[in-house]
Amino acid sequence: MKKTLLLYLFLIIVILGFTGCNKLDTLQKEPKIIKFSYQDGTPALTAAKLAKENPIIDENITIEYEMEKSPDLLVTKILKGEADIAIVPSNLAAQAFNKELPYKIVGTSVWGSLYLASTEDIKDFEELKDKEIYTFGKGLTPDIVLRYVLSKNGIVPDKNVKITYLNAASEVGPIFISGKSNLAVLAEPLLTTVTMKKQDTKVIFDLNQEWANATGVTKGYPQASLIIKEDLIKNNIEFVKEFIDIYEESRKWAKENGEELGKYAEELGISVAKETIEKGIIWTNIESFDIRDGKEEYNAYYGAILDFAPDFIGGKMPDEKIYFER
Known part of the structure; x- marks a missing residue:
């Protein structure tokens, strides 16, 4: 009788153990989004x-x-x-x-995928003096990158150049294409769109490369x-x-x-x-x-x-x- 009771108890423990494992497996395999x-x-x-x-x-x-x-x-x-x-x-x-x-x-x-574009043949930063640059993202990455690169190349922002901010990157392209600006910071893929519509567009400075040059890093x-x-x-x-x-x-x-x-x-x-x-x-x-x-x-x-x-x-x-x- 005792042996039979012990056997039943043993079987119950085993069954509960398997049930617990199965519940744990279910929890572990529960779908996750x-x-x-x-x-x-x-x-x-x-x-x-x-x-x-x-x-x-x-x-x-x-x-x-x-x-x-x-x-x-x-x-x-x-x-x-x-x-x-x-x-x-x-x-x-x-x-x-x-x-x-x-x-x-x-x-x-x-x-970095920001570029300074122009319809003029500008070869060095010195030629930017007294010009107006249209850009976007005041206080954000585009602004920081532009100002940092300019300052590291002898151009004092707001003194040697005028920086005009638009509300969004998408607004810079139409202004540049219309001819209201001939010097602007363009982000990809907008740059490619602009060059398709205005064929005299020239990339005068790759700001990612200029950032790399100024900071001494490799990738920008x-x-x-x-x-x-x-x-x-x-x-x-x-x-x-x-x-x-x-x-x-x-x-x-x-x-x-x-x-x-x-x-x-x-x-x-x-x-x-x-x-x-x-x-x-x-x-x-x-x-x-x-x-x-x-x-x-x-x-x-x-x-x-x-x-x-x-x-x-x-x-x-x-x-x-x-x-x-x-």
Whole structure:
């Protein structure tokens, strides 16, 4: 009788054990939704292959691709911690980190893609004196980069040159095309659109290269970064590693497949014209992504901003903990 009772107890324990394991497995395999946010324009182009083809990285994880038309919406989403993965302006990554939001920079999505264009044959910075430059993003990256490069080349902003700000990058192109301005900062892919419509457009200075020359770095400044939430990295490291690899491939594919990228962009509602993409956007340092290869550039970028507009990165230099290295 005792043996029978013990046997029953043993069987109950075994069954409960298996039930517990099954419940644990169910919890571990519960479907998870990952929100991947990025801005319309060049950042969206780097993710176009992923968003269109939506590859399965993990059967229990669904990626929701969220393209924001407004920069403000993306900023709000990051500062509220609503995105799990995002492509953001690199200064926003520092802001989030300094606010103790759990995001890590894993790589550079877009290197500097700002250019000073003119219809005049300007060969050196000295020739910019007493001229008017149309630009956008007052107090933001375009402004900081332009002012820094000018000052490092002997031009005092607001004294030697007049800087006129428009509300958005998209407003600069029409002003330049109309002839109201013959000297303007143009961001890609707008630059390619402008050169298609105004054939006497000349790129007189690549501001990314000039930034590199002025700061002594190799790649220029990191315009946009891929960031990932720390808990996602800790809890789903294999997914994160594979996602990073696939995203990196998507960036390279975007450079090498203009015609197909144009079709993808049109289908995804990306605001860059198909014809502009097919003509061939000027992609800067698309091969260089891994954060291990760009820390010097980030330090130079954040250091310059700290001197010029510290609030732009949250008031202090982010430390090494901001980075995630595979």
